[in-house]
Amino acid sequence: MGSLFGETKLFTSLNAAHKSLVALESLPWPSVRDDAWKYTDLSSLGGSAFSPVSERDLKAKDIPEALKSFLSPTGINIVFYNGSYAGSVSSLSIEGIEIGLLNKAGADNLPLDGFLFQTMNAVCAPFAYVINIHPKKVEDRILHIVHWNDKKLDHKSLFPRIFIRSGARSIVKIVESFFSKDEPTSFINSMTDIQLEDRALVEFVQVFRNGKKSMHVASTRVTQKKESSFRSFQFLDGGNILRNDLKVQLNGEGASASVNGLHQLKGKDHADSHTFIEHVAPNASSDQLYKAILDDASHSVFHGRVYVHKDAQQTNSYQLNKNLLLSRDARVDTKPQLEIFADDVKCSHGAAIGQMDDEELFYLQTRGIAKDEAVRMLVKGFIDDVVSRVKDDTLRSELVKMVG
């Protein structure tokens, strides 16, 4: 197993197009011996070649019908097809929201935290896409950021890079979806950055559905200023590799974050969510619920880290990870981790792994409900319980539509 990024086949295949990747050559390639990658084996990714997609100027006729029908007719759409911006099906101008490309020089100036995949994304992304929401802008429609791919992405790599800045007191709902049709064997390394200014409110839904053969490493970074409120829901239906890193920094006093997710896995699906909630400022709160439902020989990983800085007094932080196993061959690795350096805080965390509850099943059966129907009801209940954390009705029904 190669221990440096430069020694991997992945590096060679990307370096052909991105000469500046050489700078990352000597960074270590994660192995299962690294704590952060203990349960997600990247050796098949390192050993594969994925040539970068060449960006194209898409014409309306290049857009497949299946992509068009995927799009929301009522929302604001920002669409990428196999990595290229699809202007003909995207919404162009919205009052109070600027959408545009950030040139590479600009992207390179943004801070990186040295994490290999994030740095790789910064180097390899052909452009960064910026969504700037003006202060006090209240948008009722859902903003859809759609990364839609198909078989043309086979053996190719994709580096989506999105920056969202929501101005002071703005209110928006955003759905970012990664969707691949016909199961391309692909590598996606995505980066989504969301900044919330004072009192901004962002409801954010992310959907990862790239098919069984995809390898996707996704990073989402959120920074929150004073009294801003961030609510997120991540849906992962797994892939060959699906690693999701979500970092939320509560930098402003009184900020709140509700961070939720669902892994719905079957077959040999693998999904790994690492969340990192950093309480920097006092009086802030975070609430996390991640659930996984696993069938067949699927594997779910959850690592939830909460870090409360010394000055972050009066922090409220709750974290819960619940796993429902529908098969004996499914596997869950869960690790809640609390690091608290302030003394006046309320924090709790927990994890549960279980099978379908026999008493719940029996209760439903004693009411005349057949066993298989009872199982379906309990599975749906397990899912609805976390999906209901998406408070906005249209956003929630959009989510249900996409995951159903």
Place this chain on the structure above:
Amino acid sequence: MLNIKDLYASVEGNQILKGLSLSVKAGEVHAIMGPNGSGKSTLSKVVAGHPQYTVDRGSIDYEMSGGVKSLIGMAPETRAREGIFLAFQYPVEIPGVPTSGFLRASYNAVCRHHGLEEMDPMDFDGFVREKMKILEMDDKYIDRAVNVDFSGGEKKRNEILQMAVLNPRLALLDETDSGLDVDSMKIVAHGVNTLRNKRNAMIVITHYQRLLNYIKPDVVHVLYQGRIVKTAGPELALEVEERGYDWLIK
């Protein structure tokens, strides 16, 4: 209606019921009393068909649509559709499953079984609200997940609501009175009494004679160590209340 003969049943290798016999006819209300751990809940679970409990010996016969049948080995949902209802001593919380949808799924499953037409959500909503009125239950419970965030007493009331919706032929009420305040107990007892008629029967498990002032039993049994050790009229409950069980056991 129900005929249990020389029943031996066990759970996880422990013999709990040891030669229990009980016969209940249509129109009757039987009360079962007995010390903690004597097997009252076990009996109710065995009749309802809990898969964890095994019948080792004896018979349980029940008069259902196609004539008298043995309940042994019958799926719990089939028993329920044939009119057997168990009000749980400890009702189960089911997160994520709304009470309204659950009640309707239950009601319609029973309808389908009898070849009757299902009720649509609108009609059903009105139907349930009528039943809730009898039990003086607030409308808000209908939108909550089944038994989740219900107080102990509210859970018990919710059991009787389900009984009212399903209108069973044989209802087993396992300590429905425990956890209820005095007023709630009257309301619940009233709800039960409105369901009582000549064609159905009830088995009321309780520790307190108080409930039996409101739901008047025809027969009172004392269960001890997995067997019925005494059967008499309503006066037996009063005597138990006064003297405890010692005199019956020794």
